[in-house]
Amino acid sequence: MTSPKTPTPHVPSLLQNLTSLVGAVVVASSFFAAVCLFAIDFFRGFTNPYMGILSYIVAPGFLAAGLLIMIVGALRERRRRRRAAPEEIPPLPRIDLNVARQRRFFILGAAGTFVFLLMTALGSYRTYQFTDSVTFCGLVCHTIMKPEYTVYQKSPHARVACAECHIGSGATWFVKSKLSGAYQVYATIANKYPRPIPVPVANLRPARQTCEECHWPRMFYGSAERAQTHYLADEHNKPWNVRMLVHIGGGESGRQTGGIHWHMLLSNKVEYVASDRQRQTIPWVRLTDANGKATIYRSADAGASDAPPAGSIRTMDCIDCHNRPTHIYLSPIDAVDRAIAAGSIDRNLPFIKKQAVLALAGEPAMTAAGRDAVAAALTGFYAASYPKLAGTPAVTQAAAAVQDIWDHNIFPAMKADWRAYPDNIGHKESAGCFRCHDGSHTSADGKTITHDCGACHTIIEQGPAGKTTSRLAGLEFKHPADVGDAWKQTNCNSCHDGATLP
Numbered sequence: 475m476t477s478p479k480t481p482t483p484h485v486p487s488l489l490q491n492l493t494s495l496v497g498a499v500v501v502a503s504s505f506f507a508a509v510c511l512f513a514i515d516f517f518r519g520f521t522n523p524y525m526g527i528l529s530y531i532v533a534p535g536f537l538a539a540g541l542l543i544m545i546v547g548a549l550r551e552r553r554r555r556r557r558a559a560p561e562e563i564p565p566l567p568r569i570d571l572n573v574a575r576q577r578r579f580f581i582l583g584a585a586g587t588f589v590f591l592l593m594t595a596l597g598s599y600r601t602y603q604f605t606d607s608v609t610f611c612g613l614v615c616h617t618i619m620k621p622e623y624t625v626y627q628k629s630p631h632a633r634v635a636c637a638e639c640h641i642g643s644g645a646t647w648f649v650k651s652k653l654s655g656a657y658q659v660y661a662t663i664a665n666k667y668p669r670p671i672p673v674p675v676a677n678l679r680p681a682r683q684t685c686e687e688c689h690w691p692r693m694f695y696g697s698a699e700r701a702q703t704h705y706l707a708d709e710h711n712k713p714w715n716v717r718m719l720v721h722i723g724g725g726e727s728g729r730q731t732g733g734i735h736w737h738m739l740l741s742n743k744v745e746y747v748a749s750d751r752q753r754q755t756i757p758w759v760r761l762t763d764a765n766g767k768a769t770i771y772r773s774a775d776a777g778a779s780d781a782p783p784a785g786s787i788r789t790m791d792c793i794d795c796h797n798r799p800t801h802i803y804l805s806p807i808d809a810v811d812r813a814i815a816a817g818s819i820d821r822n823l824p825f826i827k828k829q830a831v832l833a834l835a836g837e838p839a840m841t842a843a844g845r846d847a848v849a850a851a852l853t854g855f856y857a858a859s860y861p862k863l864a865g866t867p868a869v870t871q872a873a874a875a876v877q878d879i880w881d882h883n884i885f886p887a888m889k890a891d892w893r894a895y896p897d898n899i900g901h902k903e904s905a906g907c908f909r910c911h912d913g914s915h916t917s918a919d920g921k922t923i924t925h926d927c928g929a930c931h932t933i934i935e936q937g938p939a940g941k942t943t944s945r946l947a948g949l950e951f952k953h954p955a956d957v958g959d960a961w962k963q964t965n966c967n968s969c970h971d972g973a974t975l976p
């Protein structure tokens with residue numbers, strides 16, 4: 475229908491061509507699919523991560539592609555018509571709002587565009603939320619992220635979204651993360667990712683911009699009590715207790731200053747150079763105090779000149795100590811100690827500590843069939859050495875507990891375990907604090923980064939369970955097994971690697 479005042483000949487729409495038609499079909503069907511999926515998500519929520527990919531990445535992707543095809547079709551059609559009759563079709567479209575038909579098209583088009591933009595805004599917000607969600611990060615790339623996701627779920631940060639630590643707030647890091655994320659998706663599809671995933675994570679956002687959204691070391695103060703029960707590798711699995719006050723410290727809370735966080739972060743700046751990728755060997759450290767005075771400490775094997783050895787200087791932050799705040803892979807020794815202490819492994823089983831550790835640390839545990847292998851190793855030991863115990867509930871339960879440990883800490887497909895990802899808090903099973911505090915880092919004027927056992931913690935109770943010694947003012951460390959003065963002379967992790975037993 476045309477207006478009586480300005481008659482115009484009816485021109486068939488530019489969209490009437492095969493390409494645009496195909497585009498329109500794609501648009502219509504993906505629009506329909508997207509609306510249905512949005513509605514399901516809105517009312518029921520998705521439990522399956524692939525549904526999220528469908529609704530927020532695949533469907534909108536097809537919608538956009540369909541629109542593009544429609545436009546390309548229309549442009550090609552226009553070019554074809556112009557070539558056929560150049561004088562009839564002007565270089566640019568002529569819009570005349572006095573023509574009722576064109577007016578109606580215009581109003582319809584404007585309304586459609588408005589609705590479309592609104593939907594796009596909502597949709598892309600949901601796409602953004604979805605690609606930042608724990609489901610997307612943790613579950614979509616099932617095999618690759620399985621280790622990180624599994625250990626995360628048992629950690630203190632299980633309710634903190636991956637993106638809160640890996641991206642944080644603000645647009646710059648959002649863009650950076652989506653760009654590197656796009657590469658990761660490619661690496662996944664092309665099967666190009668390394669196993670284990672290398673750490674430290676390149677370009678991890680500076681920790682103080684993420685961790686300090688929730689934790690504020692200035693407000694920490696005092697010491698925290700930490701108690702651990704270890705079980706020795708003898709027939710009776712002799713329990714050995716260690717209770718200590720860890721000098722967490724902090725400052726500027728008006729209560730007390732001092733301790734670990736005060737020295738390391740608040741009143742001093744510590745920089746270092748590491749000679750390996752994982753930052754486990756640190757030959758050079760520079761301390762700049764509140765007055766700006768710098769002191770350089772070197773380990774015995776560092777070069778003599780004051781210039782830093784090859785490698786870039788890094789300023790210490792949270793991650794240099796807390797590198798495993800959520801992806802915590804327990805070593806066999808640590809995990810078995812915890813399971814015995816929790817009662818899921820019966821301490822009365824002879825040699826259970828030693829056998830459980832041997833099962834978890836053995837070669838077969840590192841294969842895809844490791845889950846069955848660890849249980850078989852344990853039941854096999856009791857069948858051979860203690861036939862009376864074979865098949866008892868205690869052994870069956872211990873075998874199940876060891877499988878549970880395997881499920882949550884050892885991931886052969888990604889080669890992820892306690893060896894690939896050492897924890898820098900402490901110093902027993904990896905160098906940790908002793909990367910600098912090993913007593914070998916000295917300055918030109920003879921100062922040494924402290925190796926004093928009382929600098930970071932005070933041991934207030936220790937010894938075999940039931941016969942412990944305690945003293946609030948602090949005890950000198952007593953090593954549970956007789957190793958002479960070795961614990962004073964060498965780093966603990968030269969004997970303790972989380973798996974090797976005497």
Ligand code: HEC
Nearest residue numbers: 611612622623631634635636639671673674675797800801
């Ligand atoms: C509490 C903060 C935090 C949360 C929450 C978090 N991460 Fe991490 N993530 C880290 C830190 C810190 C590292 C280690 C950085 C380093 O050593 O350079 C890391 C490392 C990783 C690595 C490298 C491999 C490894 O095991 O170290 C991957 C992959 C990873 N995270 C994925 C995830 C996924 C997936 C989630 C959500 C299920 C998640 N992260 C949640 C802080 C976090």
Ligand code: HEC
Nearest residue numbers: 630631634638639681684685686687688689792793796799
């Ligand atoms: C979104 C908030 C949030 C962010 C971001 C966050 N955390 Fe936490 N963190 C928590 C919560 C909640 C707990 C558990 C507190 C509790 O249960 O006592 C926690 C606990 C901890 C603990 C104590 C763990 C334990 O074993 O008791 C440490 C250490 C810690 N976080 C370090 C970090 C580090 C390092 C980062 C940065 C990589 C970080 N957090 C980022 C919220 C956060």
Ligand code: HEC
Nearest residue numbers: 682685686689691698700720722734738791792795796899
């Ligand atoms: C020099 C190493 C070091 C640095 C750097 C460091 N921490 Fe810690 N932090 C520790 C140690 C050691 C503990 C005690 C851990 C334990 O006993 O479980 C601790 C404990 C914590 C706790 C638990 C406090 C509690 O009361 O249980 C939180 C939270 C924490 N740190 C957050 C941070 C944040 C955030 C940063 C960076 C701004 C940071 N830390 C930097 C070594 C460090």
Ligand code: HEC
Nearest residue numbers: 733734737746759761795898899900907909910923929930
């Ligand atoms: C990169 C090297 C480095 C690492 C790793 C490191 N520190 Fe330190 N730390 C230093 C330096 C340097 C000093 C200052 C030494 C001085 O005052 O002369 C220091 C001082 C301290 C002090 C104050 C000691 C005192 O008596 O004045 C505490 C407490 C401390 N660190 C705790 C820790 C803990 C806990 C860890 C492990 C979680 C750790 N540090 C890891 C370099 C390091």
Ligand code: HEC
Nearest residue numbers: 700702716899900901902907911924925926927929930951
């Ligand atoms: C630079 C700080 C620092 C120094 C110096 C230090 N430690 Fe520790 N130590 C730690 C931290 C941090 C932990 C971990 C606390 C935790 O697990 O919560 C720890 C843990 C321990 C544990 C408990 C291990 C466990 O698994 O139960 C013992 C025992 C211990 N230290 C003994 C010593 C002895 C002995 C010395 C002196 C040779 C020493 N420490 C020097 C920081 C230090």
Ligand code: HEC
Nearest residue numbers: 704705706707708902954955957960961964965966969976
């Ligand atoms: C010369 C080697 C050697 C050194 C160095 C050493 N240990 Fe041990 N440690 C042993 C042996 C052997 C046992 C007995 C293991 C068993 O029976 O399970 C043991 C047992 C332990 C145990 C109880 C069982 C366990 O595995 O958890 C603790 C805790 C411990 N050592 C802490 C330390 C600390 C902390 C240091 C450093 C200050 C240290 N050790 C240095 C050899 C050593």
